[in-house]
Amino acid sequence: MDLRELIPKDHPCYFIQNVVDEIDFSKVDLNYCYKAGKPAYSRKMLLRLVLMGAFDGGLSGRQVAAKAATDVSYMYLAGMEKPDFRTINRFKVDHAELIDDAFKTTVLMAKELDLVKLKHIAIDGTKIKAKASINNLTNQEQVDLLKDILQKSIELDEEEDEILGDESGNSVPKELIDKESFEKIYKKVTETTKGDRNEFKLRRSSKNLLDQAKKDKKSAKKILKKVEKIDTELKKTTNDVISINDPESRWMLNKKSKWEFDYNLQIGVDDYKGIIISSSLTQNPTDVFELIPQIEQINETFGELPPNTQISADNGYSTNENMDYLAENHLDGYISTRKLSRKLKKINKKDKPFGKDKFTFDHEKNTYICPMGQILENQRTLKIKPRIIYWTNNCKTCPKHQECCGKEVTD
Structure with missing residues (x-):
């Protein structure tokens, strides 16, 4: 068929x-x-x-x-x-x-x-979470110690190969030789730090890498190559720590205002049919340096953008360098300033009658008073997050219950 x-x-x-x-x-x-x-x-x-x-x-x-x-x-x-x-x-x-x-x-x-008009281009970025555990991190001291241990272990293995000959001529299994030699070098290197007042210890993540390297000389070289890549990425970033699983990711603040290892995805979209005409994945935690590369990528694909092409972006791209670039290339930029964005956010807060800032706190009674005049006298402390929740049973019969708490909240 x-x-x-x-x-x-x-x-x-x-x-x-x-x-x-x-x-x-x-x-x-x-x-x-x-x-x-x-x-x-x-x-x-x-x-x-x-x-x-x-x-x-x-x-x-x-x-x-x-x-x-x-x-x-x-x-x-x-x-x-x-x-x-x-x-x-x-x-x-x-x-x-x-x-x-x-x-x-x-x-x-x-x-x-004619599905792309190139009259109005919108540029924006978003954070993509990397597959990097917060518990699997390393720093420069860890990397230097790992490289020292692995390099000396590989050198000792090569010396033993010269003395003992090929694997077929060894009377002791290769796995046993590699493990003993590795443990010997590991003990020697770690003992050199015991006399120091600020004794440096290997993290669990570093020990896991060493356990993987213990299998044989080939594994040790593979892990050493991985550690060298981590070292290269660590020198590129201003952060003190880096992820072992995904060393190319960077420490960024996501939309929920939480720090995590992310990538910054940038795209440019043509307004006419919503077709993506440029994209890139960067390590920059902010968007300030990404407007010009997106426009240049579009120029590389379609040729020079026509004069007065509209470029819209949020206040994250608002810098003098970006505005000068748009002016020099005769592009019509629509980018909000940070000052204007902060002002608009304050206006939006005033439009929320039941926002957190509308609740009054009574220090003497340790209670809150809602905009409807109800006293929130009940308290519950969360163990997971260090915060206290205030509420009253009268919320259930309040005519503004859904507007205040939301449709999904029932009590």
Whole structure:
């Protein structure tokens, strides 16, 4: 059976296939020629799956791999192949330029079909949470100590290999030799810090890395490479700590005013049909440096923006440098200043009759009085968060109950 008989004629998978067919894969394919092992999956096929996953809302590698075995449109794009999710994820990392080319081809075709007008462009950013645990952090001292331990362990292993010869000539199993040598170096390095008044200890996250390196010399070199990458990223940032799981992420303040390891995603959208015409993922915790790169990316794709093109953004992009850039390039910028934004937020607060600032606190009686005159005499202390909740049973019969507490609150 031809799978196209089961897929609607206007399905986006056909558009994705046409886009990928126009991309040049010759340079990429050269990297896979004359290599030992099983033949690699087609890069065209993998790109088709990745783009289809992006079209369906940004599916993960596991979700795309699952759909390649169950969804008819994905099966058609994959040519009935079933690549592993690791292969898909590795393709995203190793061949980001192909995905960029496909993105540019898509928006250029949208421009050709008059779906992009480039009269008004909106630019904004959002924080994307990294897969980084708050308990799996490290700092410069930890990194330096880890590098010292791993390097000396690898050197000792290499010395033993010269003395004992190949693995086949050893009378003691290699795993036992590596473990003993590793423990020896670890003990030697850690003992050098015991005489210091400010004794430095390895964190649990660092010990976990050392446990992974104990398996054999190959594992030790792999972990050392990972630690060196962490060290490089740590030197790039002004933060004192960095995530071991995702060292490229940065400590940022999210929309809920909570600090976490995030990435800053920036997009530019054409106002006419809401088509994304620029995008980037950055490590900058704020948006102040991201307006110009977005506009330049649009210029690279479509050519120089016409004069008086409207550029709108929030007050996070309000800097003298950005405003000067817009003026020099004859672009019509609509960016609120921080002062105006703060003023508007205060006006919005006045429009909320039951906002927190409308409740009066009685210090002598330790109670609150609501705008309706009710006394909130009951108290409950939360154990999870250090705060006290005040309430009264009269809230249930208050005519402004829903307006004050919200529809979801029933007591």
